[in-house]
Amino acid sequence: MWRLNLIKEIADQANWIISSDVGIVIADKYPKAQHHYLVLPKSEISSIFELTREHLPLLEELHLLASNIVEVRGLQWADFKVGFHAEPSMERLHLHVISQDFVSPALKHKKHWNCFNTQLFVPYAVLHDKLKAENSFQRLPPHVRHSLLATPLLCNQCDFKPKYFPELKEHLAEHLQKKST
Template identity: 35%
Template sequence: MNRKGDDNGGKDCSEKKKMKVGGHWSQGLKASMHDPSLIVKQDELIVIIKDKYPKAKHHYLILPKADVRNLKALNIDHLSLLKHMQDEAKKLINGIESPSGFKIGYHAVPSMSQLHLHAISQDFDSPCLKTKTHWNAFTTEYFIDSEDVIRDVEKYGKVCCIDERSAKEILKKDLRCHICNESLKNMPKLKEHILVHMGKKNNS
């Protein structure tokens, strides 16, 4: 599998730009699904792409080819698709060496249209990780584990763990280390702090 492009050095991380050929930035994922430079793998049901603005050293998105807008659009008919997306995410990360490990999940209220499952390493080593919102989107309850989404759909026929008002408040939380829960003043301090953890992990 070609992993060329995982190095994020020098990447333009401005996410909220309009697409070059019409449309709004929130529709950008649909264009990325057809970008050969981003596609890692695909089959008849899903496409796996490298996140164009990765928030960690390894950051991938698993998207259905069918038009599924977001978590709210899910119902029992999507259960097999969700399981397939999760299985493919697990296969992908099992082939990647990452001392920090991975998490697989969804944003509670994503800004981008088209359902997408994140598979993201926990080093959070990327110049595209810039703001408190970025951080809290991946390290708090705003990031919903794939297993929890599948469990909801199996039990209730929909995803129940979404409260948009609460989700917005979660993104405003203070910065805290996802490993030791220490409070940090700003993103540069947080990134320095994480590097210490990653160094300990690599040397242990």
């Protein structure tokens, strides 16, 4: 079952880029940007819905691993989004560390875009604060998830509002090209 693929990925230490006593960093197998890493706990936690205040030290360690991978790669923290999907598709808790360029052949659908660029993506600090205050993170209602997935496309770097996804991808590639020159 594809939902369990992350568990298989972390079982093979050859996939580990960085590790600590409590967590592992791997490259996303289907990166949605130039740099896309996943930080996973070694403990078996299936998703954000299992987290409570007692997991805050673990989350802080995962966040530290996230900053370590950015530093090890010689990149700038400000160029990354770090957080969790509000509706995870894969088993095993995982923290996304993703560059904001979103230039990748694996970024194929509006759904991929909206999972990282709407409230379907929960920044690390938001989840941390919610757990601290409320001791849990609740699922979004189905109508809210569907609405967020249907959110009109909007560039994350300017005010461009493409009508079609291929236009957005082309536009994002132009941003990346300008940044690298």
